[in-house]
Amino acid sequence: MPFVVTESCIACKYTDCVSVCPMDCFYEGPNFLVINPDECIDCSICTGECPVNAIVEASEVPAEQAHFVQLNRDLSADKRWKRITQSKAPLPEHKKWATVSEKLHLLEQS
Template identity: 50%
Template sequence: MAYIVSDQCINCKYTDCVEACPVDCFHEGPNMVIINPEECIDCNLCVSECPINAIYSEEDLPENQQHMKEINAKYADIWPLIDQKKDPMPDAEKWETITNKIDNLEE
């Protein structure tokens, strides 16, 4: 079982979770981060670090976020590894409470 970044991260891209990860399994896209499910060791350290609660265990992933399993797996092979905290997106606070943001994903 891996942890999955939900589409709640889109246009926020807080990276507090990245610093907590002991195996560097996060990858950075233009407007979100994802977890490589092949590298995730299920330690749960990233979950509490996400200020907008965008990370779920695979078994607790809400039904309306199931599509994010594929997104996380797909982009783990494409997007570069991120292993240090960076500033969030410039207007992250505006996007924090917006849900179902998949249409805003930048590849």
């Protein structure tokens, strides 16, 4: 079962997870990361690297965030979203957004 980036990542975009991914299956948008489910080998190495616990096994995504499974698939296939393989600084206001819930309306898709 592949892993999924969920709502906690929006407006934070910590990238510690990408540097440990053996398959380089993370893709980056303006304020969010996604995992390509067809490239993920289910190793779970990335989960422990996320300081906001945004990465979850697809079968364990909470019901209220189930749409993130398809969102990861769709955005990782979007040509505007580029593969990311190295960590970089989080977004400038990441500390402010790290504990905020219900951030889907803040997701920038292009």
